[in-house]
Amino acid sequence: MSALAPILAAQIRATGPMTLAEYMQTCLLHPRHGYYTTRDPLGRAGDFITAPEISQMFGELLGLSLAQAWLDQGAPERVIMAEAGPGRGTLMADALRATRKVPGFHAALQICLIEASPALRKVQGETLEREDILWVERVADLPEGPLLLIANEFFDALPIRQFIRAGGGWRERMVGLDAQNDLQMALSPPAPVPALAPRLADTREGDIVETCPQAVTITAEIGSRIARHGGAALIIDYGGWHSLGDTFQALKGHSPVDPLARPGEADLTAHVDFEALARAAPCAHSRLTPQGVFLERLGITARAQALAKGLSGARLAAHVAAHRRLTHPDEMGTLFKVLAVHPDGTPPPPGLSD
Ligand code: SAH
Numbered sequence: 365m366s367a368l369a370p371i372l373a374a375q376i377r378a379t380g381p382m383t384l385a386e387y388m389q390t391c392l393l394h395p396r397h398g399y400y401t402t403r404d405p406l407g408r409a410g411d412f413i414t415a416p417e418i419s420q421m422f423g424e425l426l427g428l429s430l431a432q433a434w435l436d437q438g439a440p441e442r443v444i445m446a447e448a449g450p451g452r453g454t455l456m457a458d459a460l461r462a463t464r465k466v467p468g469f470h471a472a473l474q475i476c477l478i479e480a481s482p483a484l485r486k487v488q489g490e491t492l493e494r495e496d497i498l499w500v501e502r503v504a505d506l507p508e509g510p511l512l513l514i515a516n517e518f519f520d521a522l523p524i525r526q527f528i529r530a531g532g533g534w535r536e537r538m539v540g541l542d543a544q545n546d547l548q549m550a551l552s553p554p555a556p557v558p559a560l561a562p563r564l565a566d567t568r569e570g571d572i573v574e575t576c577p578q579a580v581t582i583t584a585e586i587g588s589r590i591a592r593h594g595g596a597a598l599i600i601d602y603g604g605w606h607s608l609g610d611t612f613q614a615l616k617g618h619s620p621v622d623p624l625a626r627p628g629e630a631d632l633t634a635h636v637d638f639e640a641l642a643r644a645a646p647c648a649h650s651r652l653t654p655q656g657v658f659l660e661r662l663g664i665t666a667r668a669q670a671l672a673k674g675l676s677g678a679r680l681a682a683h684v685a686a687h688r689r690l691t692h693p694d695e696m697g698t699l700f701k702v703l704a705v706h707p708d709g710t711p712p713p714p715g716l717s718d
Contacts, residue, residue, distance in 0.1 A: 424461070425715070427463045443509065444512065447478065456492060506589070522576050526572055537550075537572075599641060605652055647706065660691060
């Protein structure tokens with residue numbers, strides 16, 4: 365049994381069923397037994413693999429897009445280059461390497477990593493050992509100033525709540541206990557939820573909608589900094605425009621598992637509702653763009669061809685497969701989307717349109 369199961373059961377016995385958000389938060393970030401707190405889950409030997417771990421091209425192109433946004437905004441003398449949930453630090457390392465020759469860019473940068481996991485902070489420190497890095501706990505703790513921010517597969521890890529339409533109100537999906545004291549899903553009694561009033565117009569009895577309160581707060585904070593000081597944010601994740609349906613899922617060893625079965629030992633995620641993020645940012649946002657389209661516009665094919673010149677055999681085959689995996693509609697090309705947040709009156713970063 366996982367170490368967290370009895371802790372969660374004791375809490376539910378004491379205070380009643382908990383929201384999915386409380387469950388996710390505890391499973392992912394419990395100080396002693398949380399999934400991210402205790403391990404590096406990325407890569408083939410881990411539970412899931414992400415775009416920067418698939419190919420260096422991903423971080424390179426994102427870095428260049430943000431460096432161009434910096435130039436387009438008059439190349440401010442100081443700029444914070446931040447990443448939310450940087451995993452192993454691979455994306456940031458690739459972005460920095462690719463932008464080294466942009467005149468003045470690195471001299472202007474202050475690199476900040478927003479990371480909750482001590483285990484992953486350690487890995488990031490190793491990957492980026494030559495950089496001067498400021499780690500912060502939350503976006504709100506970033507220094508003030510123009511902000512270039514990347515968030516790849518960060519928002520999908522933030523805790524969600526789920527509601528099922530019931531008449532003119534909603535029943536919330538909760539985590540409770542069965543007769544054996546094992547975790548099981550439960551439903552709260554139907555009640556009105558004022559924040560979901562607009563969803564009564566586009567849902568039917570029994571439909572599920574998800575909300576992610578932290579995603580809204582965090583995007584509002586990012587957007588208000590960009591509105592005040594300039595900069596841009598690139599948010600990349602799986603999801604769509606407008607949440608509908610149950611997207612809560614658990615992955616262990618690259619396979620889906622029951623999200624309640626091994627709390628703290630599986631990755632828990634939900635699709636990102638980009639419309640909610642766009643609405644939360646008090647500044648301009650780009651059109652939501654498929655990852656494949658975004659990377660093609662940034663020249664991934666030319667970059668892939670240049671890198672292929674130095675490769676042969678199995679390494680060439682892996683490189684070709686990685687390019688396809690990032691961009692092809694049957695792989696990550698359309699499931700993953702990109703949204704930029706940028707100041708009113710400025711163009712979005714290259715690769716995106718308004
Ligand atoms: N962006 C990386 C890693 C994605 S995994 C990549 O593309 O490879 C999610 C990352 O977000 C991990 O680094 C995890 O520790 C971090 N994370 C999850 N929830 C967080 C939170 N609430 N605050 C800060 N970091 C968080």
